[in-house]
Amino acid sequence: xxxxxxxxxTIATTLWAFFGGYLIxxxxxxxxxxxxxxxxxxxxxxxxxxxxxxxxxxxxxAFSTIYGKxxxxxxxxxxxxxxxxxLALLSGLGEGLIDYSTTNLISITxxxxxxxxxxxxxxxxxxxxxxxxxxx
Numbered sequence: 001x002x003x004x005x006x007x008x009x010t011i012a013t014t015l016w017a018f019f020g021g022y023l024i025x026x027x028x029x030x031x032x033x034x035x036x037x038x039x040x041x042x043x044x045x046x047x048x049x050x051x052x053x054x055x056x057x058x059x060x061x062a063f064s065t066i067y068g069k070x071x072x073x074x075x076x077x078x079x080x081x082x083x084x085x086x087l088a089l090l091s092g093l094g095e096g097l098i099d100y101s102t103t104n105l106i107s108i109t110x111x112x113x114x115x116x117x118x119x120x121x122x123x124x125x126x127x128x129x130x131x132x133x134x135x136x
Contacts, residue, residue: 005136006064009129014060016128018053020121029117036110063087067129075133084126085119092118 030043067083093115100111 001065003068005133006068008136009064009068009132010057010061012060012128012132013063013125014053014057016125017056017059020124021056024117024121029114032113032117033106033110036107036113038105042105063125064129064132067126068133071130071133075130077127077130080126080128080130081123082126083129084122084124087126088115088119088122092116092122 067080070083071079096106096111096115096118100106100108106114
């Protein structure tokens with residue numbers, strides 16, 4: 001669990017979670033989703049960067065650890081893409097549809113657009129993890 005490849009993959013995926021998350025949801029997603037959420041005050045004016053970084057670290061560690069076991073020693077880009085796709089299916093589309101059906105936070109269009117952003121986010125994360133594991 002604390003092998004060299006997993007630690008390096010954790011660092012790389014944490015950086016992607018932090019900066020890639022900002023790119024995907026802060027820059028690209030914000031204007032796309034603005035009309036599909038329940039109100040303009042749903043996002044904080046200034047993020048709590050300490051807790052955001054801890055969340056990204058936990059996400060990177062969990063993603064890298066599970067990918068390392070799931071890949072079963074075969075670390076290639078297609079495996080990373082498949083793993084990222086499955087996690088996006090779980091948390092992006094699955095949870096997005098559940099959120100849409102149980103809350104008033106987002107419309108169905110917003111949930112589906114957000115799911116697309118999750119697919120990009122997790123597929124890139126899978127590629128990063130695969131490349132790191134393959135290298136080390």
